[in-house]
Amino acid sequence: MIKNYSLGLLAFILLLGSCNNSSKTASAEQDTVTRASLNKPEEIQQISEVITRFARAYLSQDNEKVNALIHPEHGLAVIYRPGVMDDFKLVDSFDIRNPVPAHYLYTTFENDKTLTFEALPEFQCDTDKWTKYGFMSDTTKTSVTHLLDTIMKYQGEYNEVKYDEATLKKVSILEDGSYRVILNPTDEHFLIFHVKQFEGSWFVTLLDRSYGNCDA
Structure with missing residues (x-):
């Protein structure tokens, strides 16, 4: 028994x-958000153009050229870290004189790296170093991010922040199916952003100012 x-x-x-x-x-x-990998020569040429144009415009601090690469209807999401937890702000345009957040200036640096398509580097907080350096984008179908969704989840859980339907929709439009880019010639200098295609044209949809900073 x-x-x-x-x-x-x-x-x-x-x-x-x-x-x-x-x-x-x-x-x-x-x-998991399904996203097709880019491997056709014309696709690589198109995404390469918007990535390199944005990097040049940002590093030269040219508002007009940066804003030409931001979707006029959907705008740009900027991720930052005001404390322990990441947050984001949705903006219609980019202004070098009015950074997000206000105390974290948009700085420039020298870049001699050439864009390559490969697995992205990681920043290790225990050593304050990147696992590798360069100018990289991962266009495989497995390199999908959920940064904005994750931020909203934790902000809602811990800070009781509530997001309206318009914000939820815009967040989905800006990040879902986007491709992440990391330019990091050194440990101290880096630029991280996402690009996405809308009806045949490529735009910058997200600027990540949090990753690579372990101050909090």
Whole structure:
């Protein structure tokens, strides 16, 4: 009797674990945004052009040229870190004289790196160094980010911030399906942004001013 009870209990535990694993797998699949990889020569040429144009315009602090690469309807999302937790601001245009956040100036630096398409580097806070240096974008279908969604989740959970439907829609438009770019010739100098295609034209949709900073 005891043996049969033990076997039954073991079977129930195994079944429960199987259900939990299935639930986690399903959740992970739902959180994944499908995005096609770029590999055709004309696609690479188009995305290369907008990436290099934005980097040059930003580093030369040319408002007009930067804003020419920001979608006139959807604008730009700027991620920053005001404290322990990341936050973001949606702006219609870029202004070198009015940075987001106000105390973190848009700085320039020398760049002699050539754009390549490969896995992106990571910044390691324990050493304050990047895992590699260069000018890189990952255009594979697996390099999808959920930065803005994650920020909204934590801001809602810990700071009780509520976002209206218009913000949720714009966030989705700006980040879903975008391609991340990291320009980091040194540990101290870097520029991180996303680009996305809208009806055949490429625009810069997100500026990440948080990643690569471990002050908080």
